[in-house]
Amino acid sequence: MDVAAEPILSIRNLNKTYADGFQALKDINLDIHKGEIIALLGPNGAGKTTLISAICGIVRPSSGQVTVAGFDIVKDFRKTRSLIGLVPQELTTDAFESVWSTLAFSRGLFGKAPDAAHLEEVLRALSLWDKKDKKILTLSGGMKRRLMIAKALSHQPSILFLDEPTAGVDVSLRKDMWNIVNELKDEEVTIILTTHYIEEAEEIADRIGIINNGELILVQEKASLMSKLGKKQLHLDLAAGIDSIPEQLSPYKLELTSEGNRLIYTFDTQSEHTGITALLDDLNLAGIRFRDLNTTQRSLEDIFVNLVNESSEENTGAPV
């Protein structure tokens, strides 16, 4: 990626305090580049929807600046909003409208001239073409969610926000959704999605931002996040079970599991010496033989739990 290129979305010192005094966003800074898929990961109430809503113009920022393709979201709202498509978290549709008319409405609202060919393309991509004349109230929940995506794509946005797109969605729709996301990525559409499922972020995103309590704790390339924080584990299935770990192996801080049949060694892939060779030598010396071995990546879930704990410890930690 060309790091020198101007970010398509740039967030500077963004704060949001709601009318009741609750601060939902705390000094958010984030740059997103064209064509990226970025996942905002965080538990319920973290501030993900608030962040998206502030960028899209639904929530008014208390302070800070957001630019889209270099345009300010307040001063140049026409320019910025016409570049953005939003699929909100809630399924909200006009029950009595037809699929086609609601799509045409969305396109018009975003200032685009009618284009039946494009709407047809969008509906076909979302397997909704045969429903185009149906009233929305006759659609299933999954189809309604597809329709929400279709509405957001009706005006050919360059940035697409998907707020918890897979909440309450079945496996097939989820697969379709990721296919669409990948196709959009090929068309250089920037995608920002929120989720509280780690696997989802891991599966689809180029970068992951972790948000908790209104703070963006960290944003990183998925791969480097995984390898930086992702320690690996070496699993050794023993040829013969043992009762306890021999004294001479204690420096390795091994774990004995599966009723004495498996040893687990946790190591850091980033460090110069993983210690694996030495461990295998020492096991040999101790007379422990193994049938099989494999390594596993520590899941993002673990990473996330750690990060959230670290950040809340920082916040609530005793004064030094």
Place this chain on the structure above:
Amino acid sequence: MNFYGVMAIYKFEMARTGRTLIQSIVAPVITTSLYFIVFGAAIGSRIQQVEGVSYGAFIVPGLIMLNLLMNSISNASFGIYFPKFVGTVYEMLSAPISTFEVVLGYVGAAATKSVLLGLIILATAAVFIDLQIAHPVIMMLFIVLTAASFSLLGFILGIWADNFEKLSVVPMLLVTPLVFLGGSFYSTDMLPPFWQTVTLFNPVLYLVSGLRWSFYEIAEVNVLVSLASIVAFMLVCLGIVYYMFRTGYKLRV
């Protein structure tokens, strides 16, 4: 200017009426016919003439006003209240469309519907009585201005209301009494002096008087005063709408 955006809202609102044709057209026509039968034929036969005009003809401008006010308010208020209620308003808030354009779409559609309804009422009246319209252009001006300004009022109501009760309470408790006490069905000369003075504080009196003047050249107040008051009312409503959007009032948190 987001022309397609305004048209999208306008068409959406007009289509909504198409689905509720009975409620929006048939019902007012039936009600109006009933007024003519009850007031015009039954009571009117005893009242004979008011200021040189048959009673049936005298009440036509008042009836048109009543329908204009009620429908402008209910159409525009419901139009903006509903997206708020079901949540689809998110799309409008995130769209590249200005306050003015949103108002133009909603209020334009509500006003169009009211004007059409006003003309339908007029046609219905023509079935029952022999209609004379001295100044058709002034009549249209009053109808259009009234429809537009009360649609604005309805829009404000729809944004302000956070439940259905508030939505229906204003037309019921405010508009109906104002119309009935605004000389729609009688000349204020018929009232005791005290009530004549009270009536002068009723804004609807100025509207009915102005519209009646365009029909029969009879008026409670000078027609220019009537015109000025409706324009002033419209400006006040515009000011309120402008303030609401600037502050995000009840729409943007």
